[in-house]
Amino acid sequence: MAIHADKDHASRMTPSVGSTYDLPDDAGHFGVYGGMFVPETLMHPLEELRTAYDACRADPNFQTEMDDDLRDYVGRPSPLYHAVRWSRELGGAQIYLKREDLNHTGAHKVNNTIGQALLARRMGKTRIIAETGAGQHGVASATVAARLGLECVVYMGEVDVARQEANVYRMRLLGASVVPVKSGSRTLKDALNEAMRDWVTNIDNTFYIIGTVAGPHPYPMMVRDFQSVIGREARAQMMERTGRLPDALVACVGGGSNAIGLFYPFLDDADVAIYGVEAAGEGIATGHHAAPLCAGRPGVLHGNRTYLMEDDNGQIIETHSISAGLDYPGVGPEHAWLKDSGRARYDAITDDEALAAFHHLTRTEGIIPALESSHALAYAHKLAPTMRPDQIILVNLSGRGDKDMHTVARHDGLVL
Amino acid sequence: MSRIAQRFQQLRESGRTALIPFVTAGDPVPTITVPLMHAMVAAGADLVELGVPFSDPMADGPVIQRATERALAQGVSLTDVLEMVRQFREQDSTTPVVLMGYLNPIEVMGYAAFAQQAQSAGVDGALIVDLPPEEGHDLIALMKAQGLDLVYLLAPTSTESRIKRIGDVASGFVYYVSVKGVTGAGHLNTDAVAAKVAAIKSVIPLPVGVGFGIKDAETAAQLARTADAVIVGSAIVSQMERLAATPQQIPATIADFLAKLRTAIDAVDRSTMPHAESPR
Numbered sequence: 001m002a003i004h005a006d007k008d009h010a011s012r013m014t015p016s017v018g019s020t021y022d023l024p025d026d027a028g029h030f031g032v033y034g035g036m037f038v039p040e041t042l043m044h045p046l047e048e049l050r051t052a053y054d055a056c057r058a059d060p061n062f063q064t065e066m067d068d069d070l071r072d073y074v075g076r077p078s079p080l081y082h083a084v085r086w087s088r089e090l091g092g093a094q095i096y097l098k099r100e101d102l103n104h105t106g107a108h109k110v111n112n113t114i115g116q117a118l119l120a121r122r123m124g125k126t127r128i129i130a131e132t133g134a135g136q137h138g139v140a141s142a143t144v145a146a147r148l149g150l151e152c153v154v155y156m157g158e159v160d161v162a163r164q165e166a167n168v169y170r171m172r173l174l175g176a177s178v179v180p181v182k183s184g185s186r187t188l189k190d191a192l193n194e195a196m197r198d199w200v201t202n203i204d205n206t207f208y209i210i211g212t213v214a215g216p217h218p219y220p221m222m223v224r225d226f227q228s229v230i231g232r233e234a235r236a237q238m239m240e241r242t243g244r245l246p247d248a249l250v251a252c253v254g255g256g257s258n259a260i261g262l263f264y265p266f267l268d269d270a271d272v273a274i275y276g277v278e279a280a281g282e283g284i285a286t287g288h289h290a291a292p293l294c295a296g297r298p299g300v301l302h303g304n305r306t307y308l309m310e311d312d313n314g315q316i317i318e319t320h321s322i323s324a325g326l327d328y329p330g331v332g333p334e335h336a337w338l339k340d341s342g343r344a345r346y347d348a349i350t351d352d353e354a355l356a357a358f359h360h361l362t363r364t365e366g367i368i369p370a371l372e373s374s375h376a377l378a379y380a381h382k383l384a385p386t387m388r389p390d391q392i393i394l395v396n397l398s399g400r401g402d403k404d405m406h407t408v409a410r411h412d413g414l415v416l
Numbered sequence: 417m418s419r420i421a422q423r424f425q426q427l428r429e430s431g432r433t434a435l436i437p438f439v440t441a442g443d444p445v446p447t448i449t450v451p452l453m454h455a456m457v458a459a460g461a462d463l464v465e466l467g468v469p470f471s472d473p474m475a476d477g478p479v480i481q482r483a484t485e486r487a488l489a490q491g492v493s494l495t496d497v498l499e500m501v502r503q504f505r506e507q508d509s510t511t512p513v514v515l516m517g518y519l520n521p522i523e524v525m526g527y528a529a530f531a532q533q534a535q536s537a538g539v540d541g542a543l544i545v546d547l548p549p550e551e552g553h554d555l556i557a558l559m560k561a562q563g564l565d566l567v568y569l570l571a572p573t574s575t576e577s578r579i580k581r582i583g584d585v586a587s588g589f590v591y592y593v594s595v596k597g598v599t600g601a602g603h604l605n606t607d608a609v610a611a612k613v614a615a616i617k618s619v620i621p622l623p624v625g626v627g628f629g630i631k632d633a634e635t636a637a638q639l640a641r642t643a644d645a646v647i648v649g650s651a652i653v654s655q656m657e658r659l660a661a662t663p664q665q666i667p668a669t670i671a672d673f674l675a676k677l678r679t680a681i682d683a684v685d686r687s688t689m690p691h692a693e694s695p696r
């Protein structure tokens with residue numbers, strides 16, 4: 001496949017040949033966003049992490065090691081699939097799906113945990129910690145920890161532990177300990193706080209694998225780099241298949257890692273429209289949503305400046321989405337920058353629209369998508385009919401829906 | 417000279433180590449905070465650190481997290497905390513008050529508004545936990561313009577270059593975090609702390625306070641040998657938690673506890689101590 005032509009690692013860490021986009025700056029800023037807003041206790045460990053990551057970035061052996069793992073363990077490259085029947089039914093643009101659902105562990109999350117775990121090993125760390133909401137990142141972390149023989153502790157809000165039982169069990173099977181977090185709103189944001197607290201306490205032997213493009217520098221950059229394998233592959237696959245670039249990219253945005261992974265290698269392609277899709281929950285107007293880019297404002301949380309959902313006193317407020325993976329009050333700082341700069345557009349899809357898309361794809365293509373990814377699908381569903389049949393939409397199918405059977409069944413009035 | 421600098425000068429002249437209690441403003445009820453501050457001063461507190469509640473206190477252990485949640489359940493905002501300081505100042509114009517909190521509530525209020533309102537309420541300085549000097553230029557300038565001190569944390573992991581960097585912007589005093597961990601953590605190694613405090617003092621010409629993990633009079637006394645200030649938070653806040661249902665008992669109980677710490681600290685003879693010489 002064409003992507004194997006891309007063997008020079010220097011080219012794979014930049015969006016495209018002749019690129020002009022070079023964010024973040026040295027201190028991790030994307031315009032006014034990003035940065036390192038952390039307690040002094042974390043400044044030195046973050047500097048160490050950055051030094052280690054810079055060394056790996058420049059080391060072809062690290063890249064080879066990572067490529068081998070992505071191929072043999074994750075199953076990359078993931079296919080690019082032309083959803084012919086669905087496209088025809090919508091009567092507009094051709095829809096292609098980047099099949100991250102076919103990765104080992106069922107989502108894009110593993111691209112990042114593979115990279116960070118290799119880095120952890122190089123740094124001589126013996127223990128990894130992670131935060132998780134839906135449990136997908138927790139599972140992906142527990143998976144790589146099992147494979148590398150590292151101790152693994154996953155922090156998960158008490159509320160999420162109760163609603164994602166199957167993933168909790170998966171993590172435990174893999175040998176991880178899952179610690180229910182009882183503070184604050186007892187969801188993903190609190191799990192992230194607790195993981196940070198663990199990290200400052202056990203800094204000597206512990207590596208913190210953040211699951212999305214959030215957190216302090218260098219995490220948003222590092223996770224983006226690891227996830228951008230999605231966009232690099234998709235770009236090459238699209239060129240090979242159709243001889244041209246897509247007209248539009250669509251991806252769901254929780255913290256924003258699958259989205260930036262797809263978008264990043266296309267940022268310099270001015271003719272490619274970019275759409276990020278947040279969770280509108282019960283509707284933006286109800287306040288019960290998880291759409292900081294669409295309905296929040298800039299602030300500082302979890303080590304970076306970005307758009308947040310907060311009250312008038314600057315307290316972070318609870319979010320709602322039917323998909324636990326999008327249920328986060330912040331968003332990666334690079335998305336905040338892409339929004340303000342106008343390079344990407346952000347919109348939101350409600351629980352009901354996502355569920356409809358979930359059923360629709362399942363019935364027309366025989367693919368059961370994750371509820372997170374269903375937000376991107378629902379947006380493509382709206383976009384396609386406004387475009388011509390010779391145009392192309394590339395949707396990131398970030399994960400598969402097996403983990404969501406209980407949620408969807410409950411919504412349909414069934415108990416499994 | 418700022419109220420904080422003045423206070424440390426007096427302490428130095430009388431050969432004493434400062435005792436700095438921390439409480440979360442509004443915990444467990446907003447009405448108790450000002451009387452509690454006065455009671456703590458009467459029991460020997462030299463400076464009061466007031467926590468501004470934030471929904472995501474990343475650097476705090478469970479005790480202060482719960483205090484924060486109790487305060488937030490009462491709707492306590494940054495504006496309310498400034499109002500408490502204003503009330504405190506009606507009866508106490510000499511004891512310095514330092515706010516300790518996270519950046520986001522200040523972002524929402526606006527940097528200029530915060531600096532101006534904090535000054536007019538009688539606040540003397542602020543320790544913004546998640547604002548390292550690298551990210552702080554704008555707020556630092558505005559606060560300095562209002563005569564407010566900027567207190568910074570230093571950690572066991574702070575390298576010499578970081579200590580220097582913080583020395584460039586810090587004023588009032590610096591706060592050495594005595595353990596790798598969050599507030600309220602245990603296992604404090606007083607020898608290691610003494611060595612690091614000495615290292616900090618060789619770089620930064622400000623008083624050095626030590627905190628995180630000081631639970632009793634004995635540890636406080638040990639640290640008084642090396643530090644210019646002993647900062648006690650979780651040990652106070654956990655007693656307040658036990659009395660959350662009867663808040664009117666809190667000021668007297670906490671005053672008793674502080675009086676014991678005061679006696680233990682004052683029993684230490686600072687004149688024999690190698691690292692406690694006055695800052696240059």
Ligand SMILES: Cc1ncc(COP(=O)(O)O)c(C=O)c1O
Nearest residue numbers: 254255256257258325372398399
């Ligand atoms: C399948 C899937 N897609 C998307 C997300 C959202 O995360 P991000 O926005 O970082 O891609 C998650 C998070 O759990 C997920 O499991």
